[in-house]
Amino acid sequence: MPLTASSPRATSWLARFNSLLAAAACCVLAACGGGGGSTPAPAAGASAMLPASAIVSISASPTAAIGGQVLTLTWSASNTGATSCDASGAWSGKVATSGTQSVTAPAATATANTVSYTLNCGGVSNSAAVVVGAAPTPAPVVSIGFAPANVSAGQSTTLTWSSTGASLCVASGAWQGAEALAGKLALTPAGAGSFDYTLTCSGPGGDASASAKLAVSAVANNTASVMVDNGPAGSQGSINVPFVSVTVCRPGTAVCQTIDHVLVDTGSYGLRLMSPLNSALALPAVHTPAGEAAGECAQFVSGFTWGAIVQADVQIAGEVAPAQSVQLINSAPGGFAGVPASCSGTGGTLSTVAALGANGILGVGLFKEDCGHACAGAAIAGAYYSCTAGACTATAMPLAQQVSNPVASFANDNNGVILTFPPVASGGMTSLAGTLIFGIGTQANNSLGSETRYAANNSGNFTTVYKGTTMASSFIDSGSNGLYFDDQTLPVCRRSSDFYCPTRVLSLSATNSSFDGRSSGPVGFTLENLDTLGAAITAASIGGSNDSGQSSSGAHAFDWGLPFFFGRRVFIGLEAGASPKATGPYWAY
Amino acid sequence: MRMLTAGLLLAPCAPGHASLGAAPSDFGVTRSATRARILAAAAATSYSVNETTLPSGTVIREYVASGGNVFAVSWNGPLMPDLRTLLGRHFDTLTSETAKSPKAGHNRVHIVRPEVVIVSGGHMRAYTGRAWIANDFPPGITAADID
Numbered sequence: 001m002p003l004t005a006s007s008p009r010a011t012s013w014l015a016r017f018n019s020l021l022a023a024a025a026c027c028v029l030a031a032c033g034g035g036g037g038s039t040p041a042p043a044a045g046a047s048a049m050l051p052a053s054a055i056v057s058i059s060a061s062p063t064a065a066i067g068g069q070v071l072t073l074t075w076s077a078s079n080t081g082a083t084s085c086d087a088s089g090a091w092s093g094k095v096a097t098s099g100t101q102s103v104t105a106p107a108a109t110a111t112a113n114t115v116s117y118t119l120n121c122g123g124v125s126n127s128a129a130v131v132v133g134a135a136p137t138p139a140p141v142v143s144i145g146f147a148p149a150n151v152s153a154g155q156s157t158t159l160t161w162s163s164t165g166a167s168l169c170v171a172s173g174a175w176q177g178a179e180a181l182a183g184k185l186a187l188t189p190a191g192a193g194s195f196d197y198t199l200t201c202s203g204p205g206g207d208a209s210a211s212a213k214l215a216v217s218a219v220a221n222n223t224a225s226v227m228v229d230n231g232p233a234g235s236q237g238s239i240n241v242p243f244v245s246v247t248v249c250r251p252g253t254a255v256c257q258t259i260d261h262v263l264v265d266t267g268s269y270g271l272r273l274m275s276p277l278n279s280a281l282a283l284p285a286v287h288t289p290a291g292e293a294a295g296e297c298a299q300f301v302s303g304f305t306w307g308a309i310v311q312a313d314v315q316i317a318g319e320v321a322p323a324q325s326v327q328l329i330n331s332a333p334g335g336f337a338g339v340p341a342s343c344s345g346t347g348g349t350l351s352t353v354a355a356l357g358a359n360g361i362l363g364v365g366l367f368k369e370d371c372g373h374a375c376a377g378a379a380i381a382g383a384y385y386s387c388t389a390g391a392c393t394a395t396a397m398p399l400a401q402q403v404s405n406p407v408a409s410f411a412n413d414n415n416g417v418i419l420t421f422p423p424v425a426s427g428g429m430t431s432l433a434g435t436l437i438f439g440i441g442t443q444a445n446n447s448l449g450s451e452t453r454y455a456a457n458n459s460g461n462f463t464t465v466y467k468g469t470t471m472a473s474s475f476i477d478s479g480s481n482g483l484y485f486d487d488q489t490l491p492v493c494r495r496s497s498d499f500y501c502p503t504r505v506l507s508l509s510a511t512n513s514s515f516d517g518r519s520s521g522p523v524g525f526t527l528e529n530l531d532t533l534g535a536a537i538t539a540a541s542i543g544g545s546n547d548s549g550q551s552s553s554g555a556h557a558f559d560w561g562l563p564f565f566f567g568r569r570v571f572i573g574l575e576a577g578a579s580p581k582a583t584g585p586y587w588a589y
Numbered sequence: 590m591r592m593l594t595a596g597l598l599l600a601p602c603a604p605g606h607a608s609l610g611a612a613p614s615d616f617g618v619t620r621s622a623t624r625a626r627i628l629a630a631a632a633a634t635s636y637s638v639n640e641t642t643l644p645s646g647t648v649i650r651e652y653v654a655s656g657g658n659v660f661a662v663s664w665n666g667p668l669m670p671d672l673r674t675l676l677g678r679h680f681d682t683l684t685s686e687t688a689k690s691p692k693a694g695h696n697r698v699h700i701v702r703p704e705v706v707i708v709s710g711g712h713m714r715a716y717t718g719r720a721w722i723a724n725d726f727p728p729g730i731t732a733a734d735i736d
Contacts, residue, residue, distance in 0.1 A: 267712030299669045301696045301709050302687050345673035348684035374667055380645045382668055459715035477712055480696035498699040546697050546710045557710055
């Protein structure tokens, strides 16, 4: 934000000018009050036989002015015997013995700043004095600002300044030396801190200063390694499941626990961890508007997770999201043991490591809250619950207390994530290392370059066209372990009839479009035979059917699961409003 | 398979507590629409569609044959409906199948059995699914008609 300031010197000049005006007023009073100098005043006790005194009076209004200002002269002569008067001094010509006239004050000169308007009537004269000041020279004005004014170390920003009424500018504070009267300067601050960039510009009217503040946050390590492997102890093995380690701490303390094998899920929002955690953590319960312990039924296509909502500081890589609502899967909110029927009615339970195949889920998709306004405005069965030991009942839950994508609460890298993996050759891999990068365009390592941006709708979907079929509910989801779409011409597997098993690796293509059709581009993908993959393979480009007998509505989906991320750098842009920097929802790749 | 919509008919079905394969279900909210469809090719065959919008915003549809039994259901919206109610006795098929799929994803249900087909997909805030009993389809109906 540009700052402007006026000059202290300009202020003191005004003060001096005002005192000059006061002095000039005294002067004129003296000149007028005396009744003129050249005519002797009547002597005390003079007889009435003497002729009446000749008096010439003249006054100017105002008695102080700047050059060019219009003044009014008022005069009268009595007992002078003259029928007209001669003007001299700053005016001239013959005038009547009384009258008023507008005159223009002359400019002040270097040697004189008082002008006299003199009137001579029949040898008697008088003058009015006017103090003339030079027109005040405007003080310089300086504007200076950063765009952006908040950056992380290593990120560039631009300082822009301009001035008026100045002939010289000098930098101080975080920069030094003479500078142009206007200019731009690209900066890449290396270290964290708050920096004041001050510019003082001087001109005939004085000088002026302005400052711009640059806030540089320390570079958080925004890179977490992601592993695709066989899953955590207690799982049944997995394929194409990306795992990250997440640390949770009791809010505001260093009492923390790191949980490995948390599923990185771009198709959900918020952190869920399998209970029990270390008892020393003692994460505080989150309460419902009724003041009871909050429980949640989080729904996934393959089942639900049930458990209490607790509060924790969430740390991943060098990022911290303070005081987050986190679901503690398979815990008993308020002491309520069991699962509400309206939750278990949404599907099978995923509330064990074996069923979930992970120690938790880190939802880093397009939205902030897991439910959003629907759950803030009404009690919805199958979502949030207010619990006592005896019962859990559905409740509305304010947005701020809902389980939320922690990325939105990071200090700087809060507008989305990038998930990227190297290419996976045919035959698959027994493990695969990828990277989860926080922030988009917030650090040197996460700028959006030549990638195409595809806007998603408010459900988090865009459009895929595959073999002439338009699927308007399509999405990119690292939590899906395959590419799921309907193609009844593809052979299915022996091992599992809902996966495709082409006899050799198939190269296919589709077209993805933003939900509003503004951007569009082809996307190639491969499918390989699940039946022939080795038993130890944990990463491979596989796919299967997600429907049988396409519906005529065209509302169904191409689910771009984890294999889509192989060999791609996929940006997941958070919905606008989720954080100050967020401008989504969108994907870019 | 093209169909013509024959306009609104009153649904004669009484709310019950069973669904797919039985009478339509009662979700405790007013049905937002009931439509009836008559096949152009077989005008004697008709079925109706009960459409209900749940408080969550999720829309469910029940396809009711002229005999009163639900032969197909679908759902589409930000939260899962109560599938135990909607799927009736086939809910157990859903839970038992999803419980036994090693190396399966967390984002797709695709159950194809002679007695029922259940497909479910989407992601948080956007779920869609369909289920049907092909043996109960009125003549001329296919899975493509369920949406």
